[in-house]
Amino acid sequence: MIGGNALRRPPISPAVVVLGGLIVLGVVVAMIRYVSGLGAISNLNDNYGWGLWITFDLLCGVALAAGAFVTASMVYLFGGERYRPLLRPAILTGFLGYLLVILALLVDLGRPERIWYLIIFWNHHSVMFEVGWCVMLYTAVLALEFSPMVFERFGMEAPRRLIHALIIPLAIAGATLSTLHQSSLGSLYVILPDQLDKIWHTPLLPLMFWLTAVAVGPAMVILESTISSRVFRRGLELDLLGGLAKVIPFVLAAYIAVKIGDLAGSGELSLLTEWNLESGLWWLEIMGFVLLPMVLFSLPAVRQSSVGLLFSALLVISGVILSRFAVSLIAIGRPEFAASYVPHPLEFAVTIGMIAAGVAAFGLVARYLPLFTEQVAGSAAE
C-alpha cells in the first residue's frame, strides 16, 4: 500500500505550484535580509525589537505544536492507548512546527550563525536561556519520536526497536520539556512589570501560557485531522477526537480561574471595567475564545459532530493566537517619541513562506512515510 503510494508519480497540482511559489518568495526575502540586514525587509525598530516573527512564528508556532506532547502523554503515560491513531500526525505536526520555529529564529536573530552559542555561553538567570535549551532538546525528542516512520519505511529494524524501547522516557522528557518551554515563553514577558499592561502582566504568565498550550494541543489535533482527512480522503476519527476534546473544557476552566484569580489577588479586577484596548482584548479572549469553546466542547452533541469539533477547535486556536499577540505586541506600552510598528509585507512573506514549507513537508511525509499506518490497519480490520 505504502509502496503503491510511493510509486505513483507526484502530480504537478495547483497546490504544489502555490506552495512552491510561496516557499521561493520566503527564501528570496530571507536572502535579502541576510545581505542587507533586518531593516531592509522588516519594520522592526528600536522600540519594537520583536515583531510578527516572534509573536506569530515563535510564540504561536510553539503553542500550536502542543498537540504532539499532549497526545504523546495521553497515549504513552496516561493509558490512552486508543488515541494511538492520532499520535503520528500529531508528532509530525509538532516536529514540523518546531523546525519552523528554528527557521524563523534563523531569520529573526541578528547573528543566526551564532545560534549555537547558547550551548557554550550560559546565563541561567535568563529566560531566553531556558527557551533556547528547550527548543534544542525538545526538537531532538520530537525528531526521535518521528524517526520510527522513517525506519519503518526503509525497513531499518534495529533503530526502530531502539526507539520503541526508549519511547516511555522520551514521552516523559517530551512532556517535561514542553511544559518548561511553553511556560518559559510566558516568563519572557514577566520581565516587563512596568511596560506590559497591568491586566496582562502577571508572574503567572508562564502558568497561563502552559494551560493555553495544553488546551490548544487537542484543538490542533482536531484541525490537523480534519484537514488531512479531506486532503488524503481518509476517514475522520470522530470518536477519538471527541474523546480527546473532553479534556479541553477542564483546562480552559482552570485557565479562566487563574486569569480571574490573578487579577483578584492583585486587586486589579476593577481594571476590567475601564474600557480600553487592553481590557477589550481581555474580554474578547475570555468570552469569545475561552468560555464559548469551553461550553461547546462540554456538549456531547458538539463533540460528536465534525463541524462542531472543528468550529470549537478554531475558537481555541484563535484565542491562543489572540493572547500571544496581546502579551507580546499589543499590550506593551511604548514611550513617547517611539516609532510605530505595523509588520512589513515582506515580514508576512517570510511567515507565509514558512507555513507553506510546513504544509508541503506534511504532504510529503503523508505521501511517502507511514503516517497513517495505524489508521489504515484499523480500518482494514473492520
Place this chain on the structure above:
Amino acid sequence: MAKVAILFDAFRCTGCRGCQVACKQWNDLPGEATRNTGSYQNPPRVSADTWLLMEFREVENGDGLKWAFRRQACMHCVHPACVSACPVGALYKIDEGPVLYHGDRCIGCRYCMLACPFEIPTFQWDQGLFEGPEIKKCTFCIDRLSAGMEPACVHTCPSRALMYGDRDELIAVAEARIREHPERYADRVYGKDEAGGTSLLYISPVSFEELGMPQLGSAPIQEDTEDIMTKATPAVLVGMLVGLGGLYWVVKRRQEMMGKNGGSGRSGDREASS
C-alpha cells in the same frame, strides 16, 4: 572598589547638546537620517549611532510652557535587567558600575531591548550577515575611565549639569542641592532606588513624570523572572520527571491488574508494524 556614577542636574542643563555631540565624537558615531519631532530634539530617540540624546520636553509652567531637558542614555543600573535577560552573557556589569557588552558573544536575540525599562539598547538594523549587527548603547566611556579620564559627555558639559564621581558621594551632592534650593528641584533623586538603583542619578526642576522618566518601583526589574528561573523552573523540571514517571508506573500497574482480574486482558502491544 568605589562605584562610579554620573549626576545629571536638569535644572543646570541649558539644552546645548554638547554632551550629545561629544559622545558622537569620542565614539566615532556617524550622523543619521532623522525625522522632525517638532522641537530641537534630534533624532527622536537613541539609536545604534546615537548613544546619548537630549530630549526637549515642553512642560506647563503656570502661564505658559517651558523647556525641560532629559538625558536619554544607558542608566547603568545597579541590577541591570538587560544583563539578567541576556542568554549568552554578552551584556555584563563590572564591579565599578558600568554595564558593558561583548559584541563577539551576542547572538542578536534583542531580548535586552525588551527587558530594559528605559528602552536603551539599540540594534544595527542596516547590517547584514557579513557586517554582523550588534547591540549598541552608552559604554560609560569605559575606555576613558580606564585611562583616568571622565566620560566625554561630563567633560564637555559647560554648565556642569553633568558630574562624574563616586555614586554615594553624588547622591549626597544631589540631596544637598535639593536641601539648599527646595524651590528649584522636585524632592527626589531619581535613580537612587528606582529598579534597585541606577548609576545615573537625576535631579529635576519638574516632576519626573513630566520629565518623561518611567515610574519604576524599587525592586529590580528582573526579580520575578530570576525567581522563576532559579526556583520555579528547577522545581517544575524535577517534579514533572518524577511525577510523570510515577504516573506512568501507576497507570501501567492498574491496567495490568485489571487485565488479570477481568480475564479479558489487553490485546497486547499494538505498536504498528508494517
